[in-house]
Amino acid sequence: xxxxxxxxxxxxxxxxxxxxxxxxxxxxxxxxxxxxxxxxxxxxxxxxxxxxxxxxxxxxxxxxxxxxxxxxxxxxxxxxxxxxxxxxxxxxxxxxxxxxxxxxxxxxxxxxxxxxxxxxxxxxxxxxxxxxxxxxxxxxxxxxxxxxxxxxxxxxxxxxxxxxxxxxxxxxxxxxxxxxxxxxxxxxxxxxxxxxxxxxxxxxxxxxxxxxxxxxxxxxxxxxxxxxxxxxxxxxxxxxxxxxxxxxxxxxxxxxxxxxxxxxxxxxxxxxxxxxxxxxxxxxxxxxxxxxxxxxxxxxxxxxxxxxxxxxxxxxxxxxxxxxxxxxxxxxxxxxxxxxxxxxxxxxxxxxxxxxxxxxxxxxxxxxxxxxxxxxxxxxxxxxxxxxxxxxxxxxxxxxxxxxxxxxxxxxxxxxxxxxxxxxxxxxxxxxxxxxxxxxxxxxxxxxxxxxxxxxxxxxxxxxxxxxxxxxx
Amino acid sequence: xxxxxxxxxxxxxxxxxxxxxxxxxxxxxxxxxxxxxxxxxxxxxxxxxxxxxxxxxxxxxxxxxxxxxxxxxxxxxxxxxxxxxxxxxxxxxxxxxxxxxxxxxxxxxxxxxxxxxxxxxxxxxxxxxxxxxxxxxxxxxxxxxxxxxxxxxxxxxxxxxxxxxxxxxxxxxx
Numbered sequence: 001x002x003x004x005x006x007x008x009x010x011x012x013x014x015x016x017x018x019x020x021x022x023x024x025x026x027x028x029x030x031x032x033x034x035x036x037x038x039x040x041x042x043x044x045x046x047x048x049x050x051x052x053x054x055x056x057x058x059x060x061x062x063x064x065x066x067x068x069x070x071x072x073x074x075x076x077x078x079x080x081x082x083x084x085x086x087x088x089x090x091x092x093x094x095x096x097x098x099x100x101x102x103x104x105x106x107x108x109x110x111x112x113x114x115x116x117x118x119x120x121x122x123x124x125x126x127x128x129x130x131x132x133x134x135x136x137x138x139x140x141x142x143x144x145x146x147x148x149x150x151x152x153x154x155x156x157x158x159x160x161x162x163x164x165x166x167x168x169x170x171x172x173x174x175x176x177x178x179x180x181x182x183x184x185x186x187x188x189x190x191x192x193x194x195x196x197x198x199x200x201x202x203x204x205x206x207x208x209x210x211x212x213x214x215x216x217x218x219x220x221x222x223x224x225x226x227x228x229x230x231x232x233x234x235x236x237x238x239x240x241x242x243x244x245x246x247x248x249x250x251x252x253x254x255x256x257x258x259x260x261x262x263x264x265x266x267x268x269x270x271x272x273x274x275x276x277x278x279x280x281x282x283x284x285x286x287x288x289x290x291x292x293x294x295x296x297x298x299x300x301x302x303x304x305x306x307x308x309x310x311x312x313x314x315x316x317x318x319x320x321x322x323x324x325x326x327x328x329x330x331x332x333x334x335x336x337x338x339x340x341x342x343x344x345x346x347x348x349x350x351x352x353x354x355x356x357x358x359x360x361x362x363x364x365x366x367x368x369x370x371x372x373x374x375x376x377x378x379x380x381x382x383x384x385x386x387x388x389x390x391x392x393x394x395x396x397x398x399x400x401x402x403x404x405x406x407x408x409x410x411x412x413x414x415x416x417x418x419x420x421x422x423x424x425x426x427x428x429x430x431x432x433x434x435x436x437x438x439x440x441x442x443x444x445x446x447x448x449x450x451x452x453x454x455x456x457x458x459x460x461x462x463x464x465x466x467x468x469x470x471x472x473x
Numbered sequence: 474x475x476x477x478x479x480x481x482x483x484x485x486x487x488x489x490x491x492x493x494x495x496x497x498x499x500x501x502x503x504x505x506x507x508x509x510x511x512x513x514x515x516x517x518x519x520x521x522x523x524x525x526x527x528x529x530x531x532x533x534x535x536x537x538x539x540x541x542x543x544x545x546x547x548x549x550x551x552x553x554x555x556x557x558x559x560x561x562x563x564x565x566x567x568x569x570x571x572x573x574x575x576x577x578x579x580x581x582x583x584x585x586x587x588x589x590x591x592x593x594x595x596x597x598x599x600x601x602x603x604x605x606x607x608x609x610x611x612x613x614x615x616x617x618x619x620x621x622x623x624x625x626x627x628x629x630x631x632x633x634x635x636x637x638x639x640x641x642x643x644x645x646x647x
Contacts, residue, residue: 347570351558390527 002315004453008445015442022435026115029431031108038104109182110426116181117422122436123172124274125298125414126444127165128291132299134159134230135263141233141256146467147326150318152459153452154307156237160451161444162230166223173219173274177212183422186210186280202281210280215273222266229259240461249463267292278421282360284349290341291417297334297379298410300327301403306448308396315457321394322473328393331383331406338410339380364416367425371412378409411437476646477622478504479629480607481638482615486512489616492636493518496620499632504619507611526595530588537583541576607644615639 031037137155140148176184190196192204192211203210232255240248268288276287284290304327310316311324349357364372386402387393419427459465483489489512496503503519506512516524546565549555549572554562561567593599611617618638620629626643633641 343570343573347573350570351560353558388531 001455002310002449002453002457004450008449012442012446012449015438015445017442019435019437019439019442022431023115023119023439026118026430026432026435030112030115034101034104034108037108037111038100041100041104041107107426110423113181113183113422114426115432116183117418118432119436120172120183120422121411121415121418121433122440123165123169124418125411125437126161126440127169128295128414129298129302130159130161130165130444131226131267132292132295133303134162134226135260135267136296136299136303138229138233138256138259138263141252142260144253144464146464147323147471149459149462149465149468150316150471151303151307151323151327152237152462153455153457154310154316155303156234156455157448157452158302158306158444159230159234161447163227164443164447165440166227170219170223174216177216183418184277184280185421186277187212200280206280209272210277215277218269218273222270225262225266226259229255229262233259237459238455241456241459243461246463249461275417278418279360281356284345284357284360286341286345290338290345293334293338293341294410294413297331297338298407300330300334301406303327304331304399305403308400310452310457312396318458318469320472322471323468324396324399325390325393325473328387328399328402331399331402332387332393335380335383335387335406339376342375342379342413360420363420363424368416368420368427372416375409375412375416378405379413382406477626478644478646479620479622479626479633480640480642480644481618481620481633481636482608482610482640482642483618483637484615484639486510486616488637489618490515490518492618492633492638495636496618496632501620501629501632504621506619507606507608507617509612509614509616512616526588526592529591530584533587533591534580534584536587537580538576540583541572541579544579545572545575 031040133155137152137159140152140155175181177187179187182188185191186200186203186206188198190198191200192207193199194204233252236248236252236255240246240252243249271288271291272283275291276283304324307316307319307327308324311319346361349361382405383402386398392398415433462468481492483492486508489506489508493503493506493515497518497520506515506519508515542565549568550562550565556562557571560571565572597605606612606617607619608615608617618633620633622629622643630641630643
């Protein structure tokens with residue numbers, strides 16, 4: 001049995017407390033009014049426009065000279081022109097002020113969204129990783145694969161994070177449908193009411209799917225379904241340890257098959273509901289797969305990192321470097337798979353060049369250029385080159401090194417899925433974002449290692465255990 | 474010096490694997506093993522050097538990638554630029570997304586085909602070559618281990634008999 005040491009517990013709780021404090025300070029740090037935003041924008045603007053007074057001076061001199069020359073002959077005319085000019089100037093100025101007002105209001109909403117969005121990015125990242133570890137485990141069970149059985153308890157422990165993280169997610173989503181936060185713009189008042197000033201024909205056209213009651217019910221169904229499988233599978237897995245027959249083993253096989261059928265539909269649907277609907281005008285038909293690929297590679301990476309950590313502490317004597325090798329192969333393969341889907345989504349939209357589709361990528365290229373393009377080396381080139389060599393896949397340092405870069409890269413991917421639609425150009429990476437990561441990392445560590453301590457580290461009742469223990473490449 | 478070799482035939486790959494391990498443990502050099510199908514782990518048991526074909530595959534892939542970049546640039550930018558869907562055709566780089574599938578395919582194509590050709594050449598297999606395997610049964614259901622005899626015929630025969638060989642022949646090789 002693994003002991004959940006006080007050191008790890010303290011570490012996890014510290015991360016959560018520090019994270020929670022940072023999240024709160026992120027909420028307190030948002031501007032309280034549009035005026036405050038205007039002032040900030042004004043300060044930023046005047047720093048840019050330091051040469052403006054000089055230009056005004058030149059113009060003034062010119063006007064003076066002009067009026068002097070024509071003073072006598074065109075006195076009345078000049079006066080009239082001056083009046084007219086003054087009026088348009090006034091109107092222009094008025095329009096500029098109007099524009100500044102709407103711009104400030106826009107930025108104000110973006111800044112108000114920022115702590116929510118920062119929280120959502122980290123929440124969704126850790127939720128997705130946990131869910132896909134559960135799904136990966138289910139795939140192993142449904143395929144009755146032999147190699148991975150010694151890793152089952154590690155995967156089960158990681159999926160112990162599913163319950164806490166999905167509870168937080170559900171609360172977060174319900175806060176959205178209760179209009180506490182406004183990340184989902186399609187939920188706003190009047191978007192489907194033709195008489196409203198806020199009416200949006202495109203959202204109205206999608207309202208048969210994208211409506212608050214349906215969305216809420218679906219969210220609850222997904223979350224309950226996944227947690228139900230995790231509960232049943234874990235129960236049967238522990239019961240199998242001491243069982244003399246294979247009843248629980250077969251039960252687990254059936255649960256896994258049923259879960260995978262449920263999961264592959266709900267995974268796509270949750271990616272439309274919770275991510276793609278942030279941009280309600282835009283859609284991509286391979287979005288569900290793309291989200292799946294992001295979390296699949298992250299999930300395998302997390303399994304590898306936790307396994308290598310436990311192995312280095314001597315808790316997993318039955319795991320050999322061929323198991324690590326297989327996990328690294330999955331990291332390598334799913335990195336390519338992610339790139340394939342990421343690029344497919346981009347290339348089809350780039351090629352067709354239809355305005356309603358390209359806006360999605362135009363915004364990412366204009367406002368998120370660095371993180372958007374950084375994903376190519378982080379999620380593709382680096383893991384490919386590090387893990388392409390067969391021998392390197394068995395060296396823990398290489399697996400950890402590639403894994404950390406892959407996880408950061410896929411955090412950026414989730415960031416780029418969520419931020420442009422919610423925070424837009426007002427994004428940055430600061431205390432709200434970092435604290436949210438720390439909070440969910442702490443939760444992840446706590447949930448994983450506490451559920452690891454609740455069962456033996458070897459699922460010894462599995463009939464194919466011998467195959468896994470003697471597995472070699 | 475005579476070119477005498479001993480041929481031991483087996484009818485099961487597990488027995489063959491154990492035999493190879495025993496012969497290696499007795500410090501005899503195994504010249505060759507002929508099998509009807511690839512036997513997992515046989516190369517390690519025989520003490521063969523690890524294959525370098527993965528490295529050649531990587532280099533062939535890079536060759537294919539470079540070839541694809543050169544080819545798309547020559548065809549689509551330099552030699553005959555065409556307006557396809559209004560996409561830029563004056564610069565390779567800004568039109569790069571359109572060429573990625575070609576780059577991918579040619580990388581795979583070069584890596585796969587050149588790797589197969591390398592494997593054939595390294596295994597000394599080419600068209601119209603007469604077969605090297607000494608016994609036609611190794612293409613059906615038998616496994617054959619070939620060991621050179623250096624005046625130790627008796628000792629080897631006893632050893633191979635112990636390993637469960639179904640047939641042992643001593644042959645003069647040309």
